[in-house]
Amino acid sequence: MKWGARLNLVYSSTARPVVFEGRMLIRLAENLSLYGALTEEDRRAVGALPAAMRRFPAGEDIVIEGDAPAQCRVLISGQAFRHRTLPDGRRQIMSFHAQGEICDIEGLLLSMDHTVTALSPCEVAFVPHVALETLLEAHPNVMRALWRASLIDGAIFREWMLGMGRRTAKARIAHLFCEVFTRMRMAGLVEKNRCRFPVTQTHLSDALGLSVVHTNRVLQELRGEGLIAFRGGELAVLNWAGLQAAGEFDPSYLHLGASRR
Amino acid sequence: MKWGARLNLVYSSTARPVVFEGRMLIRLAENLSLYGALTEEDRRAVGALPAAMRRFPAGEDIVIEGDAPAQCRVLISGQAFRHRTLPDGRRQIMSFHAQGEICDIEGLLLSMDHTVTALSPCEVAFVPHVALETLLEAHPNVMRALWRASLIDGAIFREWMLGMGRRTAKARIAHLFCEVFTRMRMAGLVEKNRCRFPVTQTHLSDALGLSVVHTNRVLQELRGEGLIAFRGGELAVLNWAGLQAAGEFDPSYLHLGASRR
DNA sequence: CGTGAACTTGAGATTTCTCAAGCGGGGTGG
DNA sequence: CCACCCCGCTTGAGAAATCTCAAGTTCACG
Numbered sequence: 038m039k040w041g042a043r044l045n046l047v048y049s050s051t052a053r054p055v056v057f058e059g060r061m062l063i064r065l066a067e068n069l070s071l072y073g074a075l076t077e078e079d080r081r082a083v084g085a086l087p088a089a090m091r092r093f094p095a096g097e098d099i100v101i102e103g104d105a106p107a108q109c110r111v112l113i114s115g116q117a118f119r120h121r122t123l124p125d126g127r128r129q130i131m132s133f134h135a136q137g138e139i140c141d142i143e144g145l146l147l148s149m150d151h152t153v154t155a156l157s158p159c160e161v162a163f164v165p166h167v168a169l170e171t172l173l174e175a176h177p178n179v180m181r182a183l184w185r186a187s188l189i190d191g192a193i194f195r196e197w198m199l200g201m202g203r204r205t206a207k208a209r210i211a212h213l214f215c216e217v218f219t220r221m222r223m224a225g226l227v228e229k230n231r232c233r234f235p236v237t238q239t240h241l242s243d244a245l246g247l248s249v250v251h252t253n254r255v256l257q258e259l260r261g262e263g264l265i266a267f268r269g270g271e272l273a274v275l276n277w278a279g280l281q282a283a284g285e286f287d288p289s290y291l292h293l294g295a296s297r298r
Numbered sequence: 299m300k301w302g303a304r305l306n307l308v309y310s311s312t313a314r315p316v317v318f319e320g321r322m323l324i325r326l327a328e329n330l331s332l333y334g335a336l337t338e339e340d341r342r343a344v345g346a347l348p349a350a351m352r353r354f355p356a357g358e359d360i361v362i363e364g365d366a367p368a369q370c371r372v373l374i375s376g377q378a379f380r381h382r383t384l385p386d387g388r389r390q391i392m393s394f395h396a397q398g399e400i401c402d403i404e405g406l407l408l409s410m411d412h413t414v415t416a417l418s419p420c421e422v423a424f425v426p427h428v429a430l431e432t433l434l435e436a437h438p439n440v441m442r443a444l445w446r447a448s449l450i451d452g453a454i455f456r457e458w459m460l461g462m463g464r465r466t467a468k469a470r471i472a473h474l475f476c477e478v479f480t481r482m483r484m485a486g487l488v489e490k491n492r493c494r495f496p497v498t499q500t501h502l503s504d505a506l507g508l509s510v511v512h513t514n515r516v517l518q519e520l521r522g523e524g525l526i527a528f529r530g531g532e533l534a535v536l537n538w539a540g541l542q543a544a545g546e547f548d549p550s551y552l553h554l555g556a557s558r559r
Numbered sequence: 560c561g562t563g564a565a566c567t568t569g570a571g572a573t574t575t576c577t578c579a580a581g582c583g584g585g586g587t588g589g
Numbered sequence: 590c591c592a593c594c595c596c597g598c599t600t601g602a603g604a605a606a607t608c609t610c611a612a613g614t615t616c617a618c619g
Contacts, residue, residue: 073407121460123546129460143453146334146446150453150551177435184445185407187452192404192411194455199382199390201462202507206607237565246463248608253567285384290411467575498597509576514599 068137073182088162115159130244211284235270329398334443367405376420391505472545496531
């Protein structure tokens with residue numbers, strides 16, 4: 038009740054947070070385990086963090102540029118993306134996120150310099166910063182995992198920079214599909230050769246720095262070459278080797294292996 | 299002697315590390331203070347980290363993609379840049395760094411996915427990871443400052459992404475100059491309206507995702523409009539308001555204000 | 560059955576690139 | 590001390606990638 042009431046006040050008059058017993062945050066603990074070794078006790082503590090839940094329909098903003106949030110938002114289900122949109126409408130999408138990820142961890146130490154928006158309907162757990170702070174002090178492994186996750190985010194940004202600066206439209210699109218597919222697989226969200234990726238071609242073009250028209254034509258090429266199928270918010274990889282080659286994709290920048298220490 | 303000998307072995311047969319008494323690392327402590335509140339004791343501990351020093355001539359690599367370093371490299375003097383270069387020569391520069399910064403902090407938790415190269419002759423202090431790790435455990439403020447610095451790095455990458463995806467060549471160049479100038483001023487490296495920025499036009503184009511030819515022409519425009527002078531490795535801002543407007547530069551993404559907590 | 564969002568297609572306009580060549584200054588070997 | 594050379598800068602001109610504008614199509618949904 039305590040956190041729920043607080044969130045209700047702080048966040049929005051329309052928010053109807055529901056306190057629940059931390060079951061959901063197991064997802065966060067599992068996700069963090071991918072980034073650094075956690076003890077059973079670390080995971081238990083993460084799972085037991087106080088949290089209030091809120092649903093966001095697709096297209097709704099979860100955090101807005103300029104906010105100085107007092108909670109971390111953990112994606113329990115659904116997908117979201119970060120972006121910055123300039124006054125005249127130009128938009129750059131910076132990253133895509135799936136369940137288990139904290140979509141505004143920067144907000145713990147910085148004010149938000151970008152907006153996070155729901156791509157599909159999302160369940161989001163709000164974890165008060167104070168509670169997280171307390172946990173981090175007692176559980177340095179968790180802090181280290183979060184830091185490492187931030188560093189990997191940075192590595193992904195660098196890879197996107199390389200793409201936008203030095204790769205053709207076709208390679209960029211193929212590369213993005215490879216990345217999304219790989220990360221979704223890591224998160225256990227790939228079935229057979231397909232995964233949910235509910236973006237429009239406009240989203241794609243804004244993520245890649247292209248116009249919609251050009252994105253559309255290149256997409257047709259990729260389909261025509263039998264590399265992918267992409268319809269109805271679902272991505273199917275029909276020829277992984279070919280797609281990887283087209284995108285010059287080398288997953289090492291994702292640092293999927295175990296933590297260095 | 300201990301660290302010196304170790305570094306000598308680990309690093310390179312041509313390295314001639316010299317142990318010195320931590321005076322230099324004051325620079326690091328000062329730099330970290332920009333990212334998070336440190337106590338006098340925190341700063342003292344950072345300044346007292348064991349370190350071996352090595353000089354790198356301009357153009358020499360300081361850490362190489364694929365390395366799994368056992369030390370952090372702190373830039374004591376000089377400037378460096380991170381980049382990734384593809385087999386066929388395409389290169390993307392990811393960031394520029396000045397004195398006081400750790401140029402391979404990722405290396406503490408990840409293997410290097412990019413190379414760091416000296417832009418001008420550099421003095422680099424090598425701090426063993428084990429020593430830093432020990433310090434971080436005892437000084438959570440320092441860990442928090444480093445984490446926050448990583449997050450700000452990420453914010454800068456996002457801003458570059460926005461530029462490469464959605465800004466014209468002219469705005470991109472102007473924006474980069476604004477950013478460099480602002481960060482150099484924060485580091486106390488601006489005199490009057492000028493600062494050292496020893497990059498060639500090739501460096502600029504690789505940082506911005508442009509061809510050298512086009513970079514050259516746009517640079518002439520900026521000069522022609524009286525916004526900047528850029529020669530001999532030195533950048534002079536002649537019309538800050540104009541440059542800022544041309545680059546759509548808003549420094550909030552640099553998070554120069556105090557830490558949120 | 561009407562509507563709007565997302566997707567497609569066509570075609571001309573721009574930005575930016577590539578290739579090619581000339582210039583200029585600093586550094587090096589003779 | 591001079592000549593030469595290399596790197597970085599500059600310029601010209603045609604080529605390519607990508608963009609913008611404009612309109613038509615499809616499909617899910619009310």
